[in-house]
Amino acid sequence: xxxxxxxxxxxxxxxxxxxxxxxxxxxxxxxxxxxxxxxxxxxxxxxxxxxxxxxxxxxxxxxxxxxxxxxxxxxxxxxx
Amino acid sequence: xxxxxxxxxxxxxxxxxxxxxxxxxxxxxxxxxxxxxxxxxxxxxxxxxxxxxxxxxxxxxxxxxxxxxxxxxxxxxxxxxxxxxxxxxxxxxxxxxxxxxxxxxxxxxxxxxxxxxxxxxxxxxxxxxxxxxxxxxxxxxxxxxxxxxxxxxxxxxxxxxxxxxxxxxxxxxxxxxxxxxxxxxxxxxxxxxxxxxxxxxxxxxxxxxxxxxxxxxxxxxxxxxxxxxxxxxxxxxxxxxxxxxxxxxxxxxxxxxxxxxxxxxxxxxxxxxxxxxxxxxxxxxxxxxxxxxxxxxxxxxxxxxxxxxxxxxxxxxxxxxxxxxxxxxxxxxxxxxxxxxxxxxxxxxxxxxxxxxxxxxxxxxxxxxxxxxxxxxxxxxxxxxxxxxxxxxxxxxxxxxxxxxxxxxxxxxxx
Numbered sequence: 250x251x252x253x254x255x256x257x258x259x260x261x262x263x264x265x266x267x268x269x270x271x272x273x274x275x276x277x278x279x280x281x282x283x284x285x286x287x288x289x290x291x292x293x294x295x296x297x298x299x300x301x302x303x304x305x306x307x308x309x310x311x312x313x314x315x316x317x318x319x320x321x322x323x324x325x326x327x328x329x
Numbered sequence: 330x331x332x333x334x335x336x337x338x339x340x341x342x343x344x345x346x347x348x349x350x351x352x353x354x355x356x357x358x359x360x361x362x363x364x365x366x367x368x369x370x371x372x373x374x375x376x377x378x379x380x381x382x383x384x385x386x387x388x389x390x391x392x393x394x395x396x397x398x399x400x401x402x403x404x405x406x407x408x409x410x411x412x413x414x415x416x417x418x419x420x421x422x423x424x425x426x427x428x429x430x431x432x433x434x435x436x437x438x439x440x441x442x443x444x445x446x447x448x449x450x451x452x453x454x455x456x457x458x459x460x461x462x463x464x465x466x467x468x469x470x471x472x473x474x475x476x477x478x479x480x481x482x483x484x485x486x487x488x489x490x491x492x493x494x495x496x497x498x499x500x501x502x503x504x505x506x507x508x509x510x511x512x513x514x515x516x517x518x519x520x521x522x523x524x525x526x527x528x529x530x531x532x533x534x535x536x537x538x539x540x541x542x543x544x545x546x547x548x549x550x551x552x553x554x555x556x557x558x559x560x561x562x563x564x565x566x567x568x569x570x571x572x573x574x575x576x577x578x579x580x581x582x583x584x585x586x587x588x589x590x591x592x593x594x595x596x597x598x599x600x601x602x603x604x605x606x607x608x609x610x611x612x613x614x615x616x617x618x619x620x621x622x623x624x625x626x627x628x629x630x631x632x633x634x635x636x637x638x639x640x641x642x643x644x645x646x647x648x649x650x651x652x653x654x655x656x657x658x659x660x661x662x663x664x665x666x667x668x669x670x671x672x673x674x675x676x677x678x679x680x681x682x683x684x685x686x687x688x689x690x691x692x693x694x695x696x697x698x699x700x701x702x703x704x705x706x707x708x709x710x711x712x713x714x715x716x717x718x719x720x721x722x723x724x725x726x727x728x729x730x731x732x733x734x735x736x737x738x739x740x741x742x743x744x
Contacts, residue, residue, distance in 0.1 A: 267490060289488045292503065
């Protein structure tokens with residue numbers, strides 16, 4: 250779990266944060282804060298599916314389910 | 330009664346929320362034609378005030394140009410007021426074909442199709458040329474109309490960090506399995522005034538067999554040595570697959586837009602783009618005006634040259650006064666204030682001094698990046714810019730922000 254949290258957090262920072270942005274933690278809101286726009290969820294979903302060899306149904310990949318690193322990890326674990 | 334008190338209450342509450350959040354938009358009524366000097370009624374009901382306009386997209390000062398107005402009059406007389414039909418039934422005149430051909434020549438593309446607006450061009454183009462087997466990869470700061478077009482399209486969508494070519498390349502690699510990849514960007518970004526790296530993007534798109542789409546609404550007519558647009562500035566004329574642009578800004582400022590680019594893609598828009606199929610096109614009077622605008626711009630670069638000089642003068646003046654600007658060389662010159670309330674206060678004080686410039690803040694720009702967006706025009710004379718610089722300096726002194734860094738301004742007012 251901790252490993253996965255680290256992997257997802259690292260990916261989100263690398264993929265979405267710009268230079269000078271505030272740091273984020275496992276509970277920081279991602280979608281609702283605008284850090285990750287809802288369009289960019291496509292690459293996040295694709296990353297998770299490739300990394301953990303899972304398939305997340307489109308109707309489960311909601312902005313709410315992707316709204317923090319902890320929520321993402323909870324979602325991914327349902328499909329492992 | 331369908332519109333019951335209950336339903337009315339729902340909308341009244343929503344409107345109140347907008348007011349409470351400080352994001353309720355209010356129009357300012359202009360009692361004159363669009364120009365550097367305008368007469369404005371603000372607040373609504375107050376007496377009309379003469380101000381210098383520093384926030385119009387009237388980059389070339391052609392909105393009220395006598396030759397353009399004359400041509401529009403002639404168009405009205407010769408081709409009438411309206412078409413009362415969509416293009417493919419009985420809504421296409423010879424002058425629509427003439428304008429499409431002239432735009433193609435002006436932009437250096439293969440073909441062009443007119444749309445009622447560039448908003449409509451962006452709304453229709455992606456769905457017309459892409460399927461669920463393709464992918465759209467857009468810069469994260471593209472214009473809202475592109476975002477809407479992307480939403481209306483069945484192809485999946487991904488983004489890359491603003492103007493970050495390494496990130497773009499990683500996305501092109503990630504989506505290498507798709508049938509068609511389209512990289513999507515603004516030519517000049519409307520809020521920051523920076524220019525897309527079209528030269529590097531063209532190379533990447535050629536390397537990864539991808540289409541390149543550019544919305545050049547804030548560039549057509551004045552960016553590049555002869556004003557053809559961002560592709561001319563970046564030396565990639567003929568290498569952009571799709572250009573969308575507007576006639577509602579520099580090119581006369583009335584209305585209308587187009588998709589210009591590869592012949593087959595334009596043809597797909599003619600067959601499938603819904604805003605083209607299900608809406609009247611540009612009215613004859615406007616088409617006649619735009620035809621004259623393109624003639625003026627093809628004969629001489631005088632207006633875009635003057636705009637370039639005005640922009641340099643304005644940037645230099647603001648910098649010497651001690652304001653923090655977004656770097657760039659386009660006529661969009663954002664004066665950074667960072668704090669939303671400060672941007673509103675500065676805008677109001679400028680207006681009191683006869684300068685019309687609007688404050689932008691979240692959600693129009695990112696949190697902590699509030700600003701006054703100034704826009705320079707070839708219609709400005711040096712005395713307009715001097716008066717505006719004088720007013721900006723007075724207001725800057727009042728708020729003690731001249732010569733201060735970003736951090737110092739944020740420390741004083743918050744972000």
